[in-house]
Amino acid sequence: MAGLKILVTGGAGFIGSSLCERLIGEGNSVLAYDSLFRGSESNLFTLQGHPNFQFMQGDVRDVDRLDEAIEHLGGVEVIYHLAAVNGTKWFHEAAHSVIDVNINGTLRTLELAMAHDARYVLASSPEAFGEALRQPIQNGNEMTFTDPSLHQRHSYGASKYLDEVACQHAARDGLDVRVVRPFNVYGPRLLGDEYGQVVAIFFQAILSNGTVQLHNGGNQTRSFTWIDDAVEGFILAGLQENSLNGASLSGCALNIGATEEITIRDLQETIFSMVSNDASWKNELPEVEIVEGYHGDAIRRLPDCSQAEAFVGWKPKVSLEQGLLQMWSTLR
Numbered sequence: 001m002a003g004l005k006i007l008v009t010g011g012a013g014f015i016g017s018s019l020c021e022r023l024i025g026e027g028n029s030v031l032a033y034d035s036l037f038r039g040s041e042s043n044l045f046t047l048q049g050h051p052n053f054q055f056m057q058g059d060v061r062d063v064d065r066l067d068e069a070i071e072h073l074g075g076v077e078v079i080y081h082l083a084a085v086n087g088t089k090w091f092h093e094a095a096h097s098v099i100d101v102n103i104n105g106t107l108r109t110l111e112l113a114m115a116h117d118a119r120y121v122l123a124s125s126p127e128a129f130g131e132a133l134r135q136p137i138q139n140g141n142e143m144t145f146t147d148p149s150l151h152q153r154h155s156y157g158a159s160k161y162l163d164e165v166a167c168q169h170a171a172r173d174g175l176d177v178r179v180v181r182p183f184n185v186y187g188p189r190l191l192g193d194e195y196g197q198v199v200a201i202f203f204q205a206i207l208s209n210g211t212v213q214l215h216n217g218g219n220q221t222r223s224f225t226w227i228d229d230a231v232e233g234f235i236l237a238g239l240q241e242n243s244l245n246g247a248s249l250s251g252c253a254l255n256i257g258a259t260e261e262i263t264i265r266d267l268q269e270t271i272f273s274m275v276s277n278d279a280s281w282k283n284e285l286p287e288v289e290i291v292e293g294y295h296g297d298a299i300r301r302l303p304d305c306s307q308a309e310a311f312v313g314w315k316p317k318v319s320l321e322q323g324l325l326q327m328w329s330t331l332r
Contacts, residue, residue, distance in 0.1 A: 002026050002027035002028060003027055003028060003029075004028045004029070004077045004078055004239075005028070005029050005073050005074060005075050005076050005077050005078075006023055006028050006029065006030050006031075006076070006077065006078045006079070006080065007030075007031050007033060007069060007070065007073060007076050007078070007079045007080070007112075007118075008020050008023070008030060008031070008032050008033065008080045008082065009033045009034070009060050009079070009080070009081050009082055009083035009105070009109060010033075010034055010039060010060075010081075010082030010083035010084065010123070011030075011031070011032025011033055011034050011039070011044070011055070011082070012032055012034035012036060012039030012040055012041055012043050012044055012055065013034065013038060013039040013043070013082060013083075014039075014043070014185070014187070014189045014190050014191065014227075015082060015123070015182065015185055015227065015230060015231070015234075016032065016034070016039065016043075016080075016082045016083075017032070017039070017043035017044050017189065018187070018189070018227050018228070018231050019080060019082070019231050019234050019235075020032050020044065020047060020053070021046055021047060022231050022232075022235060023235075024047055024050055024052055024053050026235075027052075028052065029052045029053075029073065029074075030047075030052065030053050030054070031053075031054040031055070031056060031069055031072060031073045032044060032047075032053070032054070032055045032056070033055075033056050033057075033058055033060070033066070033069050033083070034055070034056075034057060034058075034083065035057065035058065035059050035060065035083070036057055037085070038085070038086065038087070038191065038195075041055065043189050054072055054073065056068070056069050056072065060081075060083040060101065060105035060108065060109065061100070061101065061104045061105055061108055062108075063108055063111075063112075066108060066109070066112050067112075070112070070116065075116065076112075076113075076116050076118045077116075077118055077119065078118055078119045078120075078121065078238060078239070079109055079112065079113050079118050079119070079120050079121065080121045080123070080234065080238060081105070081106060081109045081110075081120065081121065081122050081123060082123040083101070083105050083109075084098075084101060084102045084105065084123070084156075084159075084160075085097055085098045085101045085102060085156070086156065087191070087195040087196060087197070088153070088195075088294055088297075089194055089195045089294075090156075090195055091152060091153045091154075091155050091156045091294075092151065092152050092153060092294060092295070095152035095155035096155075098155040098156050098159060099155050099158075099159050102156065102159035102160065102163060103159050103162055103163065103166075106122065106162075106163040106166055106167075107166060110166055110167065110170050110175070110177075113170075113175060113177075114170065114173075114175055117175075119176040119177075119178070119238065120167070120170070120175060120176065120177045120178070121177075121178045121179075121180060121234065121237060121238040122163055122164070122167050122177070122178070122179045122180065123180055123182065123234075124160045124163060124164055124179050124180065124181045124253070125156070125157065125160045125181055125182070126181055126183055126255070126257075126301055126303065127154075127156050127157030127160055127298075128143060128157055128160040128161045128163075128164055128181065129141060129142075129143050129144070129157070129161075130143050130144045130145040130146070130154055130157050130158070130161070131144045131145065131146060131296075131298070132144070132298060132300070132301065135300050135301075135302045136259075136302040136303055136304040137255060137301065137302065137303050137304060138255065138303075138304035138306075138307075139253055139307065143161050145157065145158055145161075146296065150295060150296070151294070151295030151296040153294060153295060153296035153297070154296060164179055164253065167179055167251075168251060171250050171251035172251075175250070176248075176249075176250045177250055177251060178237050178238060178249055178250065178251075178252055178253075178254070179252065179253035179254065180233060180234055180237045180238075180253075180254055180256055181253065181254065181255050181256065181257075181303075182225060182230045182233065182234075182256045182257065183222075183223055183224075183225050183255065183256065183257025183258070183301065183303045184197070184199075184222045184223060184224045184225060184257065184301070185224075185225045185226075185227055185230040186199040186200065186224050186225070186226065186227065186323065186327065187226065187227030187228075187323075187327060188227075188327050188330040188331055189227075190227075192204030192205075198222075198264060198267070199224060199267070199271075199324070199327070202267070202268055202271050203271065203327065203328065203331055205286045206271070206272075206275055206283075206285065206286060207331065209283060209284075209286065210286055211286050211287050211288075211289050212268060212286045212287070212288045212289065213288075213289050213290075213291045214264060214265055214268060214288060214289070214290050214291070215264070215291060215292070215293030215294065215297060216292065216293040216297065217265065217290055218263055218264035218265030218266075218267075218268060218290075219263055219264070219265065219299075220263065220264050220293075220297060220298065220299055220300065220301075221261050221262060221263050221264075221299075221300045221301065221302065222261070222262065222264065222267075222301050223257050223258050223259055223260055223261050223262070223301065223302055223303060224258060224260070224262070224267075224320055224323070225256065225257045225258045225316060226258070226316070226317075226318035226322070226323035226326075228317075228318065229256075229258065229316045229317055229318055230256055232314060232317075233254065233256030233308060233312075233314045234256070236308075236312035236313065236314050237249070237252070237254050237256075237308075237312055237314075240312055243310075243311040243312065244310065244311060244312065244313055245310075245311075249311065249312070252307070252311055253307075254305075254307055254308040254311065254312065254314070255303040255304060255305045255307070255308060256303075256305065256308055256314065257303035257305055257316070258303075258316040258318075258319075258320065259302065259303060259305065259316070260319065260320045261300075261302050262320065268288065270320075270321075270324065271324060271328075272285050274321075274324055274325060274328060275328065278328070278332075280332070281332070
């Protein structure tokens, strides 16, 4: 589908900005809406001045500002809701804000979609499964959360769980709602500061001659998804009218993630080896420090993406090795 009026909340963020680029490239009119708490207008530099693109700074909980965004867009047909407070450090340090923004932002944008009869695409998370006792993660697995007196990590995951509850309720009331769960997406725009994500943190440590910290020895496993693959998942899940078998996509929840499972220690060693083999890089590699990790950190996270393939034809195309090389080449 092309020629649609699309609102992207969190549109100046890591995934949101790349999604905006793709949507514009396919001939849609897009307004990126972002508070700039974690996002940056610099992520949208390729779209500056484009006749079909607009940016508006605003809080996703602000109903009047959201209405103003729709006026600027001239109506809305699809809402991609990516705005959220993300970053593991924030989950523990600012649990109230994480819960407030994630839940109330979703409720306000769902109401906006209902008012305009717009398709709604939620960016959820594998964190919605909490401790994820069964692997691989798939629909039907238990969503399990531990005692909140122990840690506040699940301020994010539990809020995403409630976001999905709200979305499924809206779907039952007739709204066309799709849920996308991206798994550990990485790429050059990913934040690499202490509130960022692990791939970018490792690269930032190398570039700044910092120290790499391995939480709990780096024995946790993750599956990392290249940014272009993740965006393709959002496009297919959000813009296809029906599933490949002709059934409605409303209410579907799709895991979008690569299935190459790797420990964080092996990720660090892979990145260090790749940089060492770069003949143009002359600096020493950072020291590695073993530290105590965040409470509640998932031991394992592996997606089952069979429904994404069956419903919308999505499969990851970029291997972890290919993605890491491309990211390093861009950051250098």
